[in-house]
Every structure is written in C-alpha cells, then in structure tokens.
Amino acid sequence: MPELPRLLLVNGPNLNLLGVREPDKYGTETLASVEAMVAAHATNRGLAVDAVQSNHEGVLLDAIHAARTTHAGVVINPGAFTHTSVALRDALLGVALPVVEVHISNVHAREAFRHHSYISDMAVAVIAGAGTQGYRFAVDVLAERLASHS
Secondary structure, eight states, X not given: OOOOOEEEEEEOTTGGGTTTSOHHHHOSOOHHHHHHHHHHHHHHTXXXXXXXXXXXXXXXXXXXXXXXXXXXXXXXXXXXXXXXXXXXXXXXXXXXXXXXXXXSSOGGGSOGGGXXXXXXXXXXXXXXXXXXXXXXXXXXXXXXXXXXXX
C-alpha cells in the first residue's frame, strides 16, 4: 500500500497551553485533542500528519527544513511568532511547500500588533477566528490544492 502524502502541522509558542490559557479566546480543547482531530480529518482526506509544537523558534525552523523533501504541505499556527519571525517566514519560503496559516482567534479583532503577519502574504490561505475548526479547514485547503496539482 503506498504511503499517504504527509502534512506538517506546526504550532508555535504557548499553544501547548491550549485548554488552559485564556479559554475565552482559545477554547477548552487541548493541543493533543487538536492534533488528534487534525490527524483523523487528514486521514479522511487521504493525507497523513506529523505534528510539532515548540516555544523555541529554532525547533520549528528545523522541523520545517526537515519537511522539505518528505512532506507535501504545512499547516501552521505560528502563535506570537506570526508577528515577529522573519526566520520562520524564510524557512517556509525556503522549503517551497504550500502553507496554510491558522489562528484560533480572530487576530484582526484583537490588539493592533496582532494585525501584521510575516506569513500571510506567502500562504495559500489564512484562516482566523474559526476556533480549532480552522485546522480542519486548513487540511481541506491543502487536500484540494494537492489533488488539483497531481
């Protein structure tokens, strides 16, 4: 049986606190439950998922670099790195994989500094404010894109 195309699911700083940190903004689901939901949904779409979360930028950069030849796309919630990390942007550009940026909250309805993203203009889609369901939407976007480019 052939191996399924793989997506890299990247979650940035503080997302390990999902379910605990500001549940009014981010909900009560844990990161583990989000990763399981994404993996199950991806399987239904004929894809596999590898997940990484870190509060350390270099760990995320290394995971993205490693995905260059093994993965077909990236779903990323960069967390606070959205607004600060040129390095994360450069890594995503460098691997030349399709990227969907996800934010659980609507960053545009929050503080002004959250309105700028170093990722959005190079992403194939940006999903914000849909809660954790946004991750499923991201998988759907990549599944459709991969199917149309195969």
